[in-house]
Amino acid sequence: MSLFPLAPTRSLRALRPQPLPCLCLTNSRAARSYSEDHKPSEPETKPSQPPSGGSDDSQPSPGPLARRLEEATEEALFTGGRAGRRAIEDAGFSDELKQRLLDKVADATFRDEHGASLREAGLLGNIPEGAGQGTREMAAAQPWTGQETTSDAVLRMLDDAHKPLRPGLRRKATIPSPLDTPVDMRLKRKPAVSAGTKVANAREAASVYVDMAMKEKKNGLSDKEREEMRKELRDRFAPAARAMPNTISGLAALANERIEDAIARGQFKNIPRGKGIERDTRADNPFIDTTEYIMNKMIQRQDIVPPWIEKQQELVQTAKRFRARLRNDWLRHASRMIASRGGSLDEQMRRAEEYARAEEVHNPRRRDTDQVSVPTNVTDDAVMVAMRQEALPESPATVPGPNLDATTEEQISLTHPFRDAEWETAERSYMELAVNDLNARTRSYNLMAPDLAKKPYFSLDRELKACFADVAPLIANDIKERARRPAKPFAGTTGPSSGGLLDKFIMEGKSSKVYESKSPHYGFKQFWQDLWQRSP
Numbered sequence: 001m002s003l004f005p006l007a008p009t010r011s012l013r014a015l016r017p018q019p020l021p022c023l024c025l026t027n028s029r030a031a032r033s034y035s036e037d038h039k040p041s042e043p044e045t046k047p048s049q050p051p052s053g054g055s056d057d058s059q060p061s062p063g064p065l066a067r068r069l070e071e072a073t074e075e076a077l078f079t080g081g082r083a084g085r086r087a088i089e090d091a092g093f094s095d096e097l098k099q100r101l102l103d104k105v106a107d108a109t110f111r112d113e114h115g116a117s118l119r120e121a122g123l124l125g126n127i128p129e130g131a132g133q134g135t136r137e138m139a140a141a142q143p144w145t146g147q148e149t150t151s152d153a154v155l156r157m158l159d160d161a162h163k164p165l166r167p168g169l170r171r172k173a174t175i176p177s178p179l180d181t182p183v184d185m186r187l188k189r190k191p192a193v194s195a196g197t198k199v200a201n202a203r204e205a206a207s208v209y210v211d212m213a214m215k216e217k218k219n220g221l222s223d224k225e226r227e228e229m230r231k232e233l234r235d236r237f238a239p240a241a242r243a244m245p246n247t248i249s250g251l252a253a254l255a256n257e258r259i260e261d262a263i264a265r266g267q268f269k270n271i272p273r274g275k276g277i278e279r280d281t282r283a284d285n286p287f288i289d290t291t292e293y294i295m296n297k298m299i300q301r302q303d304i305v306p307p308w309i310e311k312q313q314e315l316v317q318t319a320k321r322f323r324a325r326l327r328n329d330w331l332r333h334a335s336r337m338i339a340s341r342g343g344s345l346d347e348q349m350r351r352a353e354e355y356a357r358a359e360e361v362h363n364p365r366r367r368d369t370d371q372v373s374v375p376t377n378v379t380d381d382a383v384m385v386a387m388r389q390e391a392l393p394e395s396p397a398t399v400p401g402p403n404l405d406a407t408t409e410e411q412i413s414l415t416h417p418f419r420d421a422e423w424e425t426a427e428r429s430y431m432e433l434a435v436n437d438l439n440a441r442t443r444s445y446n447l448m449a450p451d452l453a454k455k456p457y458f459s460l461d462r463e464l465k466a467c468f469a470d471v472a473p474l475i476a477n478d479i480k481e482r483a484r485r486p487a488k489p490f491a492g493t494t495g496p497s498s499g500g501l502l503d504k505f506i507m508e509g510k511s512s513k514v515y516e517s518k519s520p521h522y523g524f525k526q527f528w529q530d531l532w533q534r535s536p
Contacts, residue, residue: 073101115143185246208233308449315441315455322434326463331471333423335478345483352476359417359472363465417468418475424464435460 062070111118117140127139148156164170221229245251262268280297282288298304338355339348438458446454 070097070101074104187246205233308445308453311441311445311448312453312455315438315445318441319438319458322438323463323467326431326467327471329427330423330467331474331478333420334418334471334475335482337420338418338475339479339482345480348479348483349476352479355418356472356475359468362417363469365469366466417472419468428460431460431463435463 127136131139245254282293285293299306335352338352341348341351343351435458442455442457449455
């Protein structure tokens, strides 16, 4: 590849003495070469150049303007990318100049890609021969690009993960080699056993035999167990050396034999086992999103309740309190009004049962609308209307049957259920306020609840009808309980009250007075004196 000479060489050539006409001619030729390239139709007239004889003085050096243009072109090629190359091609430079610029770009790209290898080989840079290894590695290292490489980041994290040792405990890291610790596979003799060791072993063997004899007398071992124990002891305390395998396959066979013997003796029967792993079947369910499963597990583990669940609990509790109070008030009022019409207890109960049967005919009990969710925001939805029209099946337990013990008096025939317009007018303001509060809570709940869990709004007429239908079968029993309940004394009545046990002994029939004094506290001694003193 043809490359431009280095910058110092160009500067030295520029400082050489040259005649002024030649310099002007060179500048004009350079300028003309750039301008003539724009006119490809005109014939080019180039002066014949004599062949170079190998000397630099025979070729004229470019002038300052030409050098500046070349530097600008090189900079555009290096930094402009494809746009810079396209601009140079469109500028109409000569083919020779284009080729030199492209060769220079290719050379610079090659040096950037393989700069480390070239510097390490000494082909790039000015590294002296006497430089050390650290200097050479630093010169051959990749230059900083402004971004940390993956290898450097991993090394830094590993270095930061462990606390460095104190300077006194540090030493040079050494990688153990398997060749440093050779293993001698040759058979060796056992070391000589001293007389004291032999005596100790013999004493231990004798004690084992004695223990075995004691166990035989105590536990009564069978002949088979006794023979197995003797064989084991005979093999253990045999004077001759046991044959040990010296190959890997022999060691594996010996290990398998001992394991099988242990299994035959039953040593693996009572091994404690760990607790079984509890696996959730939903963890491997492909129809459940992984993120949803993890979030649900976190919510269950931390006992976290979603906001709409809290709103739902609050709404259910408020509706339950309102309905309980409404039914209690209507039951008490209806029982009093029916009982106030007079007659015996049986007549009052029979009248209440007639009202209950009329209520069942005109206002049957409906399904509970709170248990069904609708995605609408109005109560008069088609689903709700159809649901309200469905009556619950008749149950003999809730509807009282005819009284068999009825008297021979004239039967009461009622065609309309029991209602009290005055009571409804008096309680309507409270009931409307309570229903509006329930609807506000329902609206707040439906804004954050999913579609399948939304609840319908409350209606005062529907709540009153449900209350009348639920309370009507209970009025007769409530009248009976009220009649059998003992009468309570009025709050304004005052009568002679019998005193307690102590009132019979302490100043019976006299009132007591309390006086403030600085005397000692009234204790058991003073109480005993007052108890046994004689009244004047």
